[in-house]
Amino acid sequence: MPSPYPRLFILLLPVMILFGAFFLIPMVQLALAGASGPQGLAAYASILTTPRHTQSMIATLLLAVSVTATALIVSTIAGLFLARHRFPGRSVLLALLTFPLAFPGVVVGFLIILLAGRQGVVGDVSRMLTGEKLVFAYSLAGLFVGYLYFSIPRVILTIMAAAEKLDGALLEAARSLGASTWQVTRDIILPALRPGLIASGAICFATAMGAFGTAFALATNIDVLPMTIYTEFTLNANVAGAASLSLVLGLVTWIALFIARSLSGATTAAAA
Amino acid sequence: MTSSTTTSITITSCAKTFADGTRALEPLDLSIQAGETLVLLGPSGCGKTTLLRIIAGLEAPDRGGRVLFGEEDVTHLPIERRNVGMVFQSYALFPNMTVWDNVAYGLKVRRMDKAAMKQRVEEMLAMMHIDALADRRIDQLSGGQRQRVALARAIAARPRVLLLDEPLTALDAGLRDRLRGEIDALLRSLGITAVYVTHDQAEAMVLGDRIVVMSAGRIAQIGTPRDIYHAPANAFVADFIGTTNRLRHKDATLVFRPEDADLVPPGEGMAQGIIQVVHFLGDRQRVHLHTDDGEAVIVEIGSRRRVAPGQRSGIAVRPEGMVHLSGNAEESAA
Numbered sequence: 292m293p294s295p296y297p298r299l300f301i302l303l304l305p306v307m308i309l310f311g312a313f314f315l316i317p318m319v320q321l322a323l324a325g326a327s328g329p330q331g332l333a334a335y336a337s338i339l340t341t342p343r344h345t346q347s348m349i350a351t352l353l354l355a356v357s358v359t360a361t362a363l364i365v366s367t368i369a370g371l372f373l374a375r376h377r378f379p380g381r382s383v384l385l386a387l388l389t390f391p392l393a394f395p396g397v398v399v400g401f402l403i404i405l406l407a408g409r410q411g412v413v414g415d416v417s418r419m420l421t422g423e424k425l426v427f428a429y430s431l432a433g434l435f436v437g438y439l440y441f442s443i444p445r446v447i448l449t450i451m452a453a454a455e456k457l458d459g460a461l462l463e464a465a466r467s468l469g470a471s472t473w474q475v476t477r478d479i480i481l482p483a484l485r486p487g488l489i490a491s492g493a494i495c496f497a498t499a500m501g502a503f504g505t506a507f508a509l510a511t512n513i514d515v516l517p518m519t520i521y522t523e524f525t526l527n528a529n530v531a532g533a534a535s536l537s538l539v540l541g542l543v544t545w546i547a548l549f550i551a552r553s554l555s556g557a558t559t560a561a562a563a
Numbered sequence: 564m565t566s567s568t569t570t571s572i573t574i575t576s577c578a579k580t581f582a583d584g585t586r587a588l589e590p591l592d593l594s595i596q597a598g599e600t601l602v603l604l605g606p607s608g609c610g611k612t613t614l615l616r617i618i619a620g621l622e623a624p625d626r627g628g629r630v631l632f633g634e635e636d637v638t639h640l641p642i643e644r645r646n647v648g649m650v651f652q653s654y655a656l657f658p659n660m661t662v663w664d665n666v667a668y669g670l671k672v673r674r675m676d677k678a679a680m681k682q683r684v685e686e687m688l689a690m691m692h693i694d695a696l697a698d699r700r701i702d703q704l705s706g707g708q709r710q711r712v713a714l715a716r717a718i719a720a721r722p723r724v725l726l727l728d729e730p731l732t733a734l735d736a737g738l739r740d741r742l743r744g745e746i747d748a749l750l751r752s753l754g755i756t757a758v759y760v761t762h763d764q765a766e767a768m769v770l771g772d773r774i775v776v777m778s779a780g781r782i783a784q785i786g787t788p789r790d791i792y793h794a795p796a797n798a799f800v801a802d803f804i805g806t807t808n809r810l811r812h813k814d815a816t817l818v819f820r821p822e823d824a825d826l827v828p829p830g831e832g833m834a835q836g837i838i839q840v841v842h843f844l845g846d847r848q849r850v851h852l853h854t855d856d857g858e859a860v861i862v863e864i865g866s867r868r869r870v871a872p873g874q875r876s877g878i879a880v881r882p883e884g885m886v887h888l889s890g891n892a893e894e895s896a897a
Contacts, residue, residue, distance in 0.1 A: 460655035463621055466642045467649035468669035468720065478668070482659035 321534050328531025335535045344519065344536065351516040352543075354431055354438070355499035361435075362442035362495050363488055369443075370450030371480065389448065391441045400508025403437045404428045429510040437505045442498065446491040453487035454480075493551030497544045516540050569756045570633040570723045571597040572618060577628035579613050587613040589780045590628070597633075600750050600757045602771035606803070607762060610780040612728060615760045619726050620645045632723055645724075648717035652729040654709040656701045662688070662712050663697040669720035687715040690749075707738045714746070718753065725750070725757040731766060743769055764804050768792070776800050797888055807886065808860045810834055810878075821863040823884025826850065826870060832877030836860060841870055852878065 326332045338344050373385065391399070407413045408428040417425035427433050457480065465475045481488075503517040516536065524533035572595040579588040588610040595601045603611035616622040618630060620642035630638045637645050648669075656665050666687050670680045688694040691711040696704065704712065710730055717725060730746070731739045747770050750757050759770055767774050768788040776783040776791060776799075783803075784796035795801035801818060808824065810817045812833050829835060836852035843866065850862045850870060860878060864870070 458653065458655065460651045460653050461657060463642070464649065464651060464655035464716075465657070465668070466621075467619065467647055467726075468716070469643050469646070469672045470668075471643060471672075474672055479657060479659075 321538060324530055325535035325538055326531070327534075328529070330531070334531045335539070337532055337535060338539050341532075343514075344532075347514045347516050347519040348539075350431065350514050351500060351540075354435060354515060355496050358435060358438040358442055358499040359492050359495040362439055362446050363492050365439075366443050366446035366491075367450055367484065367488065370447045371454055373447070374451045374454035389444045392444050394441065396437075396441075396502050396504025396506075397508045399437045399441055400505040402440070403433045403505070403509060407433055407436070429513070431513060431515075433509050434506055434513060434515065437509070438495075438499045438502060442495040445494060446488075449487045449491040450484060453484050457483050489551050489554050493548050496547050496551075500544045500547075501540065569597050569754060571595060572724065572756060572758070573629075573631040574614075574618070575629045575631075577614070577617055577624040577630065579610075579617060579622060579628075580625055587780055588617075588624075590625075591782055593775065593782070593785075595756060595758065597756055598754045599772045600759060600770055602767040602774045603758065603760045603777060604764065604767040604771075604774050604803075605762065605777035605783075608779075609777040611760045611762075611775075611777050614777070615726055615728055615758055618724070618758055619647055619649055646720070646722050648720070648722035648725045650710075650713050650717045650725070650727040650730045652732050654713045654733075656709055656712055656716070658701050660701070661697070662693065662699050662701070662704070665701070665712055666715045666719050668716065673720060683719060687719045691715040706734050707742060710734065710742060714749065718749075718755070723756070725753075725755050727757065727759045729761055730759075732761075732763070739766075746770065776803060778803075793886065795886065795888060801886060801888060806861055808862075810854070810858060810860060810880075811856060817880060818886040818888060819880045819884050820886065821849065821861045822847075824860070824862040824878055824880045826862055826864055826868075827877040827879045829875045829877055832879035834858075834860070834878045836876060836878060838870055838872050838874045838876055840872060852876065854878070 325334055328334050330337070333340075338348055369388075373381070394402075405411055406428065407426060409426055411426065411428060414424045414426050417423060427436075461479050461483075462475055465479050470478065501517055503521070506513050506515055506518050507521070517540070520533045520536045520540070523529040523536065572593075574591070574593040576590045576592060577588065578586070578590040580586050591614075593614075603614055605611045613622060617624050617628070620630075620637065620640060624630065624638070628638070629636060632645070642649075657668065660668065663684060667680055667684045670683060675683070685694065688697055691714055693708060693711050693715065696708060696712070701709065701712075713730070727746075731742055734742065743766055750770070759766075761767055771788055773785060774788055774791050775785050778799050784791060784800045786794075786796075791800060791804055795804065801807045806821050808817075808819050808821065810819075810833070817833070825832075834854045834856070836854040838850055838852055840851040842849040842851075845866060847863050847866050848868070848870070850864060852860045852862065854860060862878060870876070
């Protein structure tokens with residue numbers, strides 16, 4: 292019998308070429324670039340040693356965590372409601388809810404400016420009501436709203452898919468044992484949704500960590516990590532700093548996705 | 564603490580029309596005595612599950628229907644406040660909990676104190692012979708073990724009424740017979756009012772103090788297993804429970820069961836026919852005949868007699884074995 296390895300090698304060759312050309316080589320270059328500055332390898336510690344970089348990292352993490360938490364709460368409630376109720380206009384509502392997925396980050400940023408910018412709706416209304424013009428588009432608050440806007444549909448779709456797979460008899464069994472609506476939700480529904488919540492939460496977190504378009508559209512002085520990388524690279528010509536920050540950002544996001552994947556894998560295996 | 568007093572159930576003019584206009588249940592009245600096991604038997608779509616769900620509080624009857632547990636009107640109480648135990652065909656065990664936690668769930672929800680809860684759960688696990696499985700996850704259990712856990716969970720909080728929705732349907736034949744016997748013993752020892760839904764007549768016969776045969780959203784007959792089998796109210800009940808033969812004889816239709824007929828030498832008996840098929844069942848033989856008038860008849864005979872397809876034979880029916888339909892014998896099955 293001929294060895295299967297030569298064939299396997301030929302079949303894997305295309306993906307290996309792609310992996311090498313577009314992933315491995317740039318990554319190595321990026322890693323080298325990070326260490327090529329006047330500080331050498333110490334550039335990798337700049338996330339801790341340069342106060343501006345540390346602040347940027349903390350702000351980005353806080354933003355990503357709060358967007359993820361808010362998106363999960365809002366979408367779980369909405370997703371469960373949509374999965375369990377049939378009403379006129381439901382399919383239209385579903386189509387509208389997934390609409391934000393079609394927009395790139397720059398467009399979302401533009402929408403936030405229309406909403407809460409200097410000429411925005413929120414500003415007009417608040418001036419009429421209080422005399423003060425409320426403008427929050429060009430800050431972390433604007434970014435928070437923008438990220439929430441395109442995170443919610445993703446989570447809703449995941450939650451709905453999980454909720455529709457949920458065995459109705461489980462809920463009836465829990466109720467027959469005397470469980471209130473809240474107890475059924477806590478003890479039966481949320482554990483069943485856990486893998487979906489973890490998976491979509493990880494996607495939200497990763498997106499919020501790395502999204503650039505929205506931040507760029509809103510203002511160049513929002514201090515989130517992707518913007519810091521951009522400024523270091525273009526304005527300060529600090530290639531080494533930008534490269535080291537990029538790797539740190541990539542690593543944090545990758546770890547979050549990895550943890551989420553192993554957690555949700557373990558729980559789906561347990562539920563199967 | 565919840566009391567374990569069992570209760571009677573009274574259902575008055577309960578009908579059920581679903582949102583799409585389907586009438587699942589015609590208005591019906593039914594009373595179930597305290598401690599009785601009542602079996603709802605019928606083909607799928609006959610309304611038996613809908614009736615069970617109305618008793619459980621999972622469905623509301625149409626306006627005008629009332630459900631009473633003893634003296635208490637529970638029509639508007641949701642299931643979580645009716646204090647019923649329920650066993651589902653799919654078991655519906657919580658996959659995120661161990662066997663122990665499943666059985667304890669109803670007690671936890673009722674905030675029973677820890678020591679009493681531990682004692683009760685252990686008692687239930689022992690009663691269902693699953694004490695060794697306490698720490699297992701649900702996906703590590705066989706079908707029979709799952710159903711035992713489901714039963715233990717349903718009776719742990721000492722419900723007023725136990726409701727069972729085709730609990731044995733998903734199991735294979737041998738296990739089904741064993742668990743059927745165990746459920747029977749359990750219901751007798753608990754003395755609990757139980758409503759048991761099934762489409763399996765053997766299950767209905769073994770378990771039911773009384774059987775309600777249902778058809779097309781109506782009650783076709785209520786009676787003891789003996790009444791239902793030997794004095795079916797109409798052709799539907801006669802045909803649904805056991806096998807019935809119909810034979811035209813001197814301007815009348817004779818209705819009888821295969822075990823009440825016998826093969827006799829040709830020329831004797833009330834009809835003549837040719838043996839088509841013989842099924843040897845071990846304890847008896849089932850013989851299919853075609854009569855000279857072109858009717859199909861099934862006769863059961865002892866397992867040691869020698870008969871073969873192609874033989875001519877007479878068919879005799881024991882006089883006491885005639886089934887008298889209380890309704891119109893010619894009425895077609897609904």
